Structures are given as C-alpha cells and as structure tokens.
Amino acid sequence: MDKNSGYRTNVIGAGEVGVAFSVDMDKYVIHETNSLFWDTKGNDVLGATALPLYGAFVSEEKCQLFGNVSGKKVLEIGCGSGQSLQYHGERKASELWGMDLSENQIEKTRQYLTACGLSAKLICSPMEEECGIPEDYFDFVYSIYAIGWTTDLEGTFSRIASYLKKDGVFIFSWSHPIHKCVVAENDMLIFKKCYFDESWYSVSLDESTLTLSDRKLSTYVNALSKAGFVIEQMIEETEDEIMQSRDDNDDFAKKAKMLPVTFVIKARKL
Numbered sequence: 702m703d704k705n706s707g708y709r710t711n712v713i714g715a716g717e718v719g720v721a722f723s724v725d726m727d728k729y730v731i732h733e734t735n736s737l738f739w740d741t742k743g744n745d746v747l748g749a750t751a752l753p754l755y756g757a758f759v760s761e762e763k764c765q766l767f768g769n770v771s772g773k774k775v776l777e778i779g780c781g782s783g784q785s786l787q788y789h790g791e792r793k794a795s796e797l798w799g800m801d802l803s804e805n806q807i808e809k810t811r812q813y814l815t816a817c818g819l820s821a822k823l824i825c826s827p828m829e830e831e832c833g834i835p836e837d838y839f840d841f842v843y844s845i846y847a848i849g850w851t852t853d854l855e856g857t858f859s860r861i862a863s864y865l866k867k868d869g870v871f872i873f874s875w876s877h878p879i880h881k882c883v884v885a886e887n888d889m890l891i892f893k894k895c896y897f898d899e900s901w902y903s904v905s906l907d908e909s910t911l912t913l914s915d916r917k918l919s920t921y922v923n924a925l926s927k928a929g930f931v932i933e934q935m936i937e938e939t940e941d942e943i944m945q946s947r948d949d950n951d952d953f954a955k956k957a958k959m960l961p962v963t964f965v966i967k968a969r970k971l
C-alpha cells in the first residue's frame with residue numbers, strides 16, 4: 702500500500718499478474734518498452750478486447766453507444782488486432798482508420814482486415830504524437846483498452862478532439878481504476894493499492910516488460926473537459942447476460958459482480 706515502496710500490486714486483465722516496480726516516467730523509454738511488448742508478445746499474452754465487447758463484461762450490443770455507423774468515418778486509437786475495425790466495416794462505416802504504437806499490431810490489423818475483405822488506412826505511431834491523421838474529419842474516434850497506455854492523457858485527448866468533426870463522438874473503454882486496486886484472495890476482495898496513486902510502474906509478464914500508470918476516474922473526466930468534450934454517458938455496469946455465461950468458480954466474474962472492472966465513456970466534441 703505504501704506508494705513509495707519499490708514493489709507494487711499490479712492488476713492486468715483478469716487478476717494480479719507479474720511483479721511490478723515503480724519507475725520514473727520517461728516517454729521515450731515507455732514507448733520503446735511497450736512497443737517491444739506489443740511487437741513480440743501483445744495479444745498472445747494479454748488476449749484481445751474488441752467490439753462488440755468494451756471489456757470482459759460490457760458490450761456494445763447492450764450499451765448501443767455507437768448507434769448506426771453506416772456512412773460514417775471512424776478512427777480507432779490503438780487498433781491492436783483489428784477486430785473492432787472489422788466490426789465497424791461490417792456495419793458499413795464509410796472509412797476505417799486505425800493507429801497503433803506497434804508495427805506488428807498494425808500488420809496484424811492489415812492482414813486480418815484483408816482476410817475479411819475490408820481495407821483501412823493504418824498508421825504506426827504513438828497516440829501522443831502528430832502522425833498525419835486529418836483534422837475535423839471523423840464522425841467517431843474510439844479506443845478499446847488502449848487509451849490508458851498514453852504517457853500524456855491531456856495531450857492525447859486534445860489530439861483526438863482535433864481529429865473529430867464538430868459534434869463528433871469519442872468513445873473509449875479502459876480498466877476501471879477500482880479494479881486495479883482490489884485483488885481477489887481466498888474468496889475475499891482485498892483493497893491492495895492506493896486509488897490516488899498515479900505513479901508509473903513496470904511489470905514483467907512472460908519474460909517481457911510493460912510500463913503504465915493507473916489514473917483516477919476524475920483524471921479522465923477532467924482531461925476530457927479540458928480538451929473540449931462533454932460527457933454524454935459513462936458505463937460502469939457488469940452485464941448480467943455476460944455474467945450468467947461465466948463459470949461460478951471464475952474469480953474474475955466473482956469480482957465483476959461486486960465492482961466495475963471496466964469503464965466506458967461516450968463524449969461529444971463541442
């Protein structure tokens with residue numbers, strides 16, 4: 702619990718994984734570390750989270766945040782394996798754009814979409830940086846479990862606002878910060894990390910390393926507001942229908958019954 706101690710509790714995905722240590726925030730080192738992880742391990746270790754799922758227990762089918770995307774221009778930030786772009790392509794979005802830090806993820810997206818008979822404009826870049834994405838252009842910008850990797854939340858939201866047309870919609874999902882603080886142990890949920898601690902840490906996973914920080918919900922809300930967004934909806938629910946399909950002994954499902962493991966925000970550019 703001591704935010705200054707070297708060892709950290711770390712929750713990634715369904716539970717406590719790997720050994721985590723506090724590190725300094727250095728954007729270049731973090732991009733190098735994380736792109737190496739996503740180039741070499743990525744979804745093979747962490748699995749994909751893609752539409753229609755926003756997270757393990759929240760779906761677009763239930764939330765209907767996008768509505769009809771037919772004829773709309775969509776951009777995915779951190780497009781990973783490309784499955785969410787496929788979801789929009791099959792629903793007749795007029796243009797599919799994706800960007801990701803990792804060359805390998807971009808290549809996976811390209812191959813996946815090609816196999817589905819779809820094409821997209823794909824850009825390899827950190828989301829924090831200028832990378833040639835057009836401004837005042839998109840109806841939707843969205844991100845499924847990628848926004849939290851940014852080293853500069855306010856700068857990233859401000860860039861995303863610039864990509865959207867006026868009244869365009871930004872939708873993103875990420876791990877709920879409460880989920881990151883609580884660990885399931887011996888049939889109990891134990892609060893193991895300080896909710897207020899937004900410092901950076903590295904975690905070793907499958908002989909590779911990831912570096913991240915856990916932000917408070919208010920940090921996301923205030924950064925959206927500063928970038929010129931108004932929040933239209935926020936989802937913290939665990940869907941009963943998905944829960945019922947899970948095994949009774951599944952610790953992640955037991956946790957998700959008690960607290961939100963994912964949050965989703967739908968915001969509009971003013």
Ligand SMILES: C[S@@+](CC[C@H](N)C(=O)[O-])C[C@H]1O[C@@H](n2cnc3c(N)ncnc32)[C@H](O)[C@@H]1O
Pocket residue numbers: 735736739744747748749750751778779780781782783784785800801802803806826827828829845846847850851852
């Ligand atoms: C958990 S995956 C989610 C992607 C997608 N929803 C999926 O499941 O395939 C996170 C993605 O964010 C990308 N990413 C990490 N840091 C990034 C950054 N700073 N800028 C852009 N993409 C980043 C990773 O390369 C990875 O593809």
